[in-house]
Amino acid sequence: MTLATGNALDAKDAVLRRQHSRESSARTYARTFPIVPVRAEGMTVEGADGRRYLDCLSGAGTLALGHNHPVVLEAIRRTLDSGAPLHMLDLATADKDEFTSALFESLPKGFADRARVHFCGPAGTDAVEAALKLMQTATGRRGLLAFTGAYHGMTAGALAVTGNVGVKEPLPSGGEVTRLPYPYDYRCPFGVGGERGAELSAAYVERLLDDPAGGVLPPAAMILEAVQGEGGVVPAPDAWMREMRRITAERGIPLVVDEVQTGAGRTGAMWAVEHSGILPDAMVLSKAIGGSLPLAVVVYREDYDGWQPGAHTGTFRGNTLAMAAGAATLRHIAAEGLAERAALVGARMTARLESLRAALPVIGDVRGRGLMLGVELVDPAAEPDTCGARPADPHLAARVRAACLSRGLIVELGGRHDAVLRLLPPLTITDEQAEAVLDRLADAIEEAATGTEIAGGRA
Known part of the structure; x- marks a missing residue:
C-alpha cells in the first residue's frame, strides 16, 4: 500500500466514523455501502479510496441519465x-x-x-x-x-x-x-x-x-x-x-x-x-x-x-x-428514445438472468419491466408452497449484496424480507456495462450461495 493510498483510506474511514457518530440511527444506505463518493459520471462512482463502482441503485431510480449527465x-x-x-x-x-x-x-x-x-x-x-x-x-x-x-x-x-x-x-x-x-x-x-x-x-x-x-x-x-x-x-x-x-x-x-x-x-x-x-x-x-x-x-x-x-x-x-x-x-x-432503449436492454438482461436462474437454484424468480429488475433469492432446500415458491432467504441476499460491493457493483435489496436484489441502472447504460453488471452479479451470487470465492473474480 502506498502512502497516498493509506492517506485516502484514513480520510474515508474518518468521514464514515463522523457520520456514524453524528447521524441518526435511521440512516439506511450508509449502513451497507461504506463508500465516500468523491466523483461520479454516468454509471460509475469513485470513492475517496480510489475504488470505482458500477451504480445499479441510481439514487433509488432518481438518476435516469446517470450521474452528472x-x-x-x-x-x-x-x-x-x-x-x-x-x-x-x-x-x-x-x-x-x-x-x-x-x-x-x-x-x-x-x-x-x-x-x-x-x-x-x-x-x-x-x-x-x-x-x-x-x-x-x-x-x-x-x-x-x-x-x-x-x-x-x-x-x-x-x-x-x-x-x-x-x-x-x-x-x-x-x-x-x-x-x-x-x-x-x-x-x-x-x-x-x-x-x-x-x-x-x-x-x-x-x-x-x-x-x-x-x-x-x-x-x-x-x-x-x-x-x-x-x-x-x-x-x-x-x-x-x-x-x-x-x-x-x-x-x-x-x-x-x-x-x-x-x-x-x-x-x-x-x-x-x-x-x-x-x-x-x-x-x-x-x-x-x-x-x-x-x-x-x-x-x-x-x-x-x-x-x-x-x-x-x-x-x-x-x-x-x-x-x-x-x-x-x-x-x-x-x-434519444431512452425508454425504448430501456425496454431493449432490460429484455436482454432479463434473458441472461433467467439463464442464471436455471443454473442457480437459489434464484427463485426473475422479474421486472424495462430497467427495473428484481432477482428474488430463496432457500432451495426448503419445501415450496402451492405456487412452487420457496421461502425467501434474506441472509443470502445480504451476502450477495456485500459480494457485489466487493466486486465494484452497487445493488440494493427490497421486497418481502429484503430478499430481492433490485437493479435500477441508468437508462444510459451501455451494452458493455450491462454485461459487466451481470458478470459481477453472477459471480457474487455463486460465491454467496456456495461460500467459495470465484477465482480471478470479474470485478
Missing part, C-alpha cells in the same frame, strides 16, 4: 449563469413554464389534454399526500384503497397506504385504509399464480366494494403502483391494471397511480401506465423528473381541481434548478 449539467450551469432566482415559492418563472411544457408533452395524450399540475414539496411522499388530500377534498370521502406490497412514502398519509408493516409498527394508524391483494405471480396471495391469480385479485376487489356487508365505505381514491419497487419489483399485469381502471371508473372512485419510481422511461415506456393503456385520474411523479435534483408533482384531471388557494402549500415548491434539470432530462429521454 452533460445535458443535466448544461441546464444547471445555464440557469445559474442566467441570474434566474433559485427560489421563488410558487411564482411563475420561465424555468417552471419550460418544465411544465416538457412534462405535459411527455404525458399520455388523453391524460395531458385535460390535466392540471400541482408542485409539491421536494419529495415524492409529499406528492402522494397531495394526491390523497386532493381526492378526499373532491369526493368528500375519507377512506382509501391500497395494496399489499405497496410503498408510497414515509409521511403520515403516504405511510398509511404503504404495505410494509416494519416501518409502521411503532406508529398509530394513519387513517382508514382498506388493504387489497396485489397480483404477485411468484407469491400469489391466492396460492394459484399466473393469470388466474390476477383474475382472482380483480374479482376480490370488485366483490368487496359491492358487498353491502363488506365493511368498506365508498372510498376517496384507490392508489397503486404499476410496478411495485420497494415491494420487490413486482409488475402488475396489464389486464389487471385495466380491470382496476374499469372497477374504479364504474364506481366513481378516483384512481391514483404512483409513478415516483416507474416514471421517466424506467419501465420501457415514458410512464408505466402506458403499457396497459389506462388513463388514471392522477399521477404522482418525483425522483427522475427533477434530473437528479429534488422535485415532486401531482398531475391530475382538471375535474378534480377543487382546492382553495393554499390548500396544499410548501416552501420548497419553486426549485428552479430542479425544474431546469428536469425539463432537460425529460426532453433528452424522448429525443
